[in-house]
Amino acid sequence: TDKKRSTSDKGRERDGLFPVRRFRPSRAALLNGSGTRGGRGSISSSGSIDERSSDCLDLTAEGIAMEKMSRVTTALSSSALTGHTMHCHLDAPANAISVCRDAAQVVVAGRSIFKIYAIEEEQFVEKLNLRVGRKPSLNLSCADVVWHQMDENLLATAATNGVVVTWNLGRPSRNKQDQLFTEHKRTVNKVCFHPSEAHVLLSGSQDGFMKCFDLRRKDSVSTFSGEALGGGLGRWSSETPVHPMFCHPVLKLGHSFVQGLTSEKRIQGKARPRSLYQKPPDPVGICSEINGEMSPGQSESVRDVQFSIRDYFTFASTFENGNVQLWDIRRPDRCERMFTAHNGPVFCCDWHPEDRGWLATGGRDKMVKVWDMTTQRAKEVHCVQTIASVARVKWRPECRHHLATCSMMVDHNIYVWDVRRPFVPAAMFEEHRDVTTGIAWRHPHDPSFLLSGSKDSTLCQHLFRDASQPVERANPEGLCYGLFGDLAFAAKESLVAAESGRKPYAGDRRQPIFFKRKLDPAEPFAGLASSALSVFEMEPGSGSMSWFVDTAERYALAGRPLAELCDHNSKVARELGRNQVAQTWTMLRIIYCSPGLVPTTNLNHSVGKGSSCGLPLMNSFNLKDMAQGLGSETRLDRSKGDTRSDTVLLDSSATLITNEDNEETEGSDVPADYLLGDAEGEDDELYLLDPDHAHTEEPEYVLPQEAFPLRHEIVDTPPGPENLQDKADSPHVSGSEADVASLAPMDSSFSLVSVSHALYDSRLPPDFFSALVCDMLRFYAEQGDVQMAVSVLIVLGERVRKDIDEQTQEHWYASYIDLLQRFCLWNVSNQVVKLSTSRAISCLNQASTTLHVNCSHCKRPMSSRGWVCDRCHRCASMCAVCHHVVKGLFVWCQGCSHGGHLQHIMKWLEGSSHCPAGCGHLCEYS
């Protein structure tokens, strides 16, 4: 076992790599650390991502070096930007913002606003209102705005009525409107200037088309259809493959031409220089991802278009159906590649400013994904899960892995994520009171200023250093007890390092084991949050919890008179050598079961007094008498006293009743999806575990439990208290009982024994003791023996319940149930849930109650609806007597495998011993 232990410890060490991720403030994460034995799921490792990202680094390092040289126009000027977090009120909600390349002006556009603001040291100053004219035209109702990154005078807007407008700030007149393109039929969602070309503008519209405009011409130069591949071929190929526009760079001989050519080379992987007039090679080879899912003729709305910053001819477009397409601007007939990026609309995309291959996309499915486009198939390298649909995404300048997002609905904050840490945002800006509609980094090389516009009619400048950092608030320490008293503890490395110098004090029996993670400089959060995990182990033997398991299994909690329960439990405790507990049970019996009071003992559990007294009380819950009392008329006669071991007969009474109405409910109720039992107030549904034969015989048949009335409503109560079990998990339980100090209160109660005997004659009511009993329960709970507390609580029922506040009870129940489940004592835990009177607890077994049914013929899972198998078109499990589907208890003969409704078979067997199916078999049911 030692070896086994150490390997699992290594696993833990690994888990400790990313403490924040691991110790996200959820209970599940805490359980994971220790719950390996309980089978609570595993923790995913996260090493692979980093490997991948470093690969990318290698791939593109050369590229970056090259591009840096050409980055002349946009380099940060000598004076660094200054400013504060500030905001200004706009007159109307903004839809989009864009920054001038000098980083000193910002344009805000919306349905009824179109203004330019100067960003000054302390405030925004309105510089220009572009919304002029007496009658506001729909052309001014902007869905998007973009400022040319090379020409300070050039702006473009996308109007909601489908018009693309360009604005020239250099015009002398008040109206700066330059050109009007009315080619789109529907709202234009996005406009985008070519990053290095002065006259090229791209637009994407709701009508499913993207158009490329040359600003020196009156109409578009090419149109790209988002339709399925080939669908647009016939209609839109009228454009000449090489357009004059592309002669332009040649004439200008600007750096962009060179850049375009080199990028071309890189993509093709060929050194052969090619003329721009030449059509690019057919990209059939790359089109492996294109699938024919879309039916032709249904053009999907374009939500975003973005020119690649590095590849001269490439742009990406995103669609309402979740697709992303990559286009070569010279080839309007078909896209270079297409892949499905999101489930639902892809609202936005953004090329990484440095990495050629990286494209970030954000969608309605609340995800931000980062794609590596350099490979044959677009590869998802990172995925960030946000809490609301992602409306905009923008890479943060100079920070390779950072991007900013904002949402379209519900969530008003702006988040900056480190894509390698997808669960906690690196920074969060909470200034806006309504959804943020536009974000822009102020300068392409300054990572600290973010501008944003919002539906709440404000324009904000956020400073990165003023952002709130959720990571700071996250608790980087984690602590968890193992089942056998081991303790695991993870904390910031700096903290642990300081502590580790200290010597463990002499009295400590447990050995601390330290695991220290080796620091890897390539790790993304090396400096930020490295942590160490320490595990303290119990000495072998001292942590044995067998007493707990035994006690849990053998205690009787209900179904018999109180006196018997107490006696039984006392006996169990004594046999396990827990004399104090045994004594307590005896006292309880004396207090509550004096002869004169016996009749009242059955108040709580109104149980038929069966013959249970004669049964040996050794094994598990003996609840048989009661079930018999309820169901004896209806149960198969032969079943009496026969084997039922391991057969959990849930709802024995309820089932029989439903069987009778089975015919009425068939067909109209909800099949295959119902609850197992109604937990509330049904103390009389029991597990039937027959002690006589529990381990002597194999079960002869198993009755599947099904058939409950129509599913009832899941009580809409919040889940039980979450982090309460810690206290109860204390491993000290066994040892502490020997403590002298802790026995002090018990001493006094010992004396009570004699006292109470005397008092009984004078008929002292049990209420007299209730305060003491409650103290006793609390004592046990605090000692860590929550088992005792809960058991007594259940056994005494109403007698003490009212004296202990609901919260405490819930806490105890939750702790005990948690412990039971960790020891895999599912039956006991479910019984405790059932017997509990607390609402929060009893709703526990109303959760995840779906039952999956397989077809009895072909073994395939049945569809969610109906009882007819999709595959073999037969009804599953027919009753041999009535030929209806059996939705309840199905009983069958193991000889001929015919069977049916329990009741029908019972009836049938009264009259005949042959199989009702007519197979001639002499059926035997027991």
Next chain:
Amino acid sequence: MRLATAANEAYTASLAVSELLGCKQCGGGRGQDEELGIRIPRPLGHGPSRFIPEKEILQVGSEDAQMHALFADSFAALGRLDNITLVMVFHPQYLESFLKTQHYLLQMDGPLPLHYRHYIGIMAAARHQCSYLVNLHVNDFLHVGGDSKWLNGLENAPQKLQNLGELNKLLAHRPWLITKEHIEQLLKAEEHSWSLAELVHAVVLLTHYHSLASFTFGCGISPEIHCDGGHTFRPPSVNNYCICDITNGNHSVEENQVNSAGNVSISDSFFEVEALMEKMRQLQECRDEEEASQEEMASRFEIEKRESMFVFSSDDDEVTPAREISRHFEDTSYGYKDFSRHGMHVPTFRVQDYCWEDHGYSLVNRLYPDVGQLIDEKFHIAYNLTYNTMAMHKDVDTSMLRRAIWNYIHCMFGIRYDDYDYGEINQLLDRSFKVYIKTIVCTPEKVTKRMYDSFWRQFKHSEKVHVNLLLIEARMQAELLYALRAITRYMT
């Protein structure tokens, strides 16, 4: 006593039928049951729809595999194959999505208890006096353990549901009046308050049943045989005719009438289709040529909106709802008509600022997971459904026509698309069609067979059902948009 005699009558009558005539069409199995003295109800009306001749509708048993699977699903989910399903199966693709959504809304995980769901369905259907849906859901409501006392009227239901009455009324007739105050009232009513998730569930249910009521009336769905008005115990044969003879006879007569009526105007209506197609072609071609000014566009919308209020059938007689139905809602007089008479102004709702795809979906899916997806799919299918046919023509791009219908309905609710030229509506939708649309969407209870017959006379029944699908989905989306916008405003 009366029952007994009725039973006897039925008994003797059926004896007469089976013995004297020995009709083969009826099948032999019936005799046995009747000998037991059981009263056999007989369906009134012929087929699932009063508007569509039975033989036009797909016969159960002749469906293809896909339809069969749909029927099986529907039967498994509802325990019946209702007339709505039988009519909708004209468009199996839509039906599948519809059934999936309805099943999820009524029976799968959701914040509202089952009987609440059916009761809300009853409330919504009752707003339009749709006895068909009310009856169906009264049965379901009782079946899932609802308290029959509630059925005596909304005032007998819990306060929580009573509070929903106002929202129901507004949603059904004037959704643009819903404000965040209404939402607040529902959410902050102390012990009767709704949670956001419950409210979204309720809103989805209400809008679903408002529009389903539109469909029921729009397609003239016949009552189910087990519901009131769906059957009779009267002996089928007064003149010693077999039941099937009578129905067959009636059928042929009816069809003859239809045909003869059709013959009169056949050239007329043929011309209609041609004209419509011609207009579509023109619009397609000259779209770019004449560019209307912005003011012109804006005023076109206003004109269309205003006109839509006055489009009403001439027979304006008050239909007083049957007592049976009206008890489920208060304020029976409150309807769409009131405001149109008084010429109240409908504020303009700009879809570019709050649309289903971007905003509504996210909100619904957040508060009532998966339903946003289901409804989104349903909208998508309804909006994009096309067989590229128009009456007798094939390979027609109908997207323009479908968009005109969709936008016309949204226009009636004051929802404006910036990028749409509302002049197109006038070109494409003629008056009788507008009357039909308007009636179905606003006062479905007033739809008559005449209205159904008088629009698009040359078109197939399946196409008319298709139109109905567009209508109900557009209506549902319009109502949802207003309700969800109010909820969003409440939340921010």
